[in-house]
Amino acid sequence: MKTITTEYFLHPGDEAAIQAIRKIPGFEKLLDYISKNSYEKVDLVQRTCCSLQLTENNAPKIIQMYARIGKAFGLEETPKVFLRRSYAMHNEVVGIHSPCILISSSVLASMNKEELETFLVADIAGFVAGHGTYAFIRRLISEFGGFLPVPREVLEIFLTAMNAWAKQRYYTYDRARMLYSDNYELVMRLIGFGEAPKEIMAKTDLDARIEQARSFSQMTGLQSSLKTASVLTKDKPWNAMRLAEMYNWVESGIYADIKEELQ
């Protein structure tokens, strides 16, 4: 199979959101300022000082998973991986010049091998797509914006654009997972993984979830406005939207065409 490059899995919304961020006046200057002033190094120490680095010695299976995924996505060397204690069911790729992966302990504790390897695809896909830069800047503005030499109003513009991108990236990750695993049921199961205990998820019909997603996406009027407004400041999209997006991508035949091209 050919290398899975960004052109195959980068969601148009993700790409558009990144372009929108880069067009904000002052973005390049901000990036330059951040790069030159060691914020990344400080952040890396803060994020990893309490975290265990996963290596071939202490977590060979996980590192091998990343190596396999990396190979499929054209990476010769995978980023450093750190484990953090978290109830969240998502990992992070952070950093501009030296991105690293932060795995949530809940992800490792909850998934079997097949689920985990497919789940981890998002980390490599994010790394390849350069998401570390935007994730890092978003976090920097959210938590330390007051220290940056940028007016608050301008920071709000950046943050709004960053939040919009942060939601779009999940559609990219879902596509990357699908291309790597070729397992529709598994990828759909990973969307919203952990929202309910395993025994409940096991009895939850995929068709019922897709129907729920359909009803959700068809909301109109005030409900639709509330649906949009309530995630403006969030960094994750609705699971229902992700389910609907993946369903449409596969049903439309686009996925099948891409898969054929990659063979």
Next chain:
Amino acid sequence: MGTGIQLTLSNAPKVYAAFEHAKEVLDFDVPVDLYCYRAYDPAFQAYGTDRYFIGIPDSTIRMFTPTQWQFLFGQCITALKGKMTEMLSLANAIEYSTHFLPLETGKVLVAPLGQWKRKAQLTLDRGGLLACQDYDEVMRYLNWVSGVPARDLDSIDVYNRVEEIIQSTKEDKGIADTVGHVKNTVFSARNMSSRERFLELYNWYESGTYAKIVREHT
């Protein structure tokens, strides 16, 4: 609906049975959708005005017993029956908006709305106890909320705990504690303290009012 997993009789029979039981006891025959979502919160949340939902953090399904689920469902049904969800949403929205919008009116409303929210919790606790009718289980739940590890809940004497709380309210702690208590309970605390909840439920139970209500409706 956008994030959670809908719970039904087929995928969550025990949880759904607890919900149906609470509905029956509190005589609430209106359709409500249940959604489970990932969160480490200790309580369910009721939403809706013309269409009702209950949000259930996944941690509560793992940590609590079916009787305690009935208590939590009872709280939600009490909120829905009393049309409290609109007020709770408004209180939360005003509180949130004062962080970043110059709404001076909102800031003036925050304190009284916060007070109402905290007092409303006491009503919800009563409704929850009536739904499950197991005082010990409810007290164990409140012990968990106040920090007792789950594995130690069965070894704690709930009545002793209430005695300790009553005793501590009689001790004179000085002006600093009084000011701190007033500040936390009147101005800034978003939730009623578990101590207040313990005391209130204990007094209601011990006064015989709870037993009278149960007798009258059995």
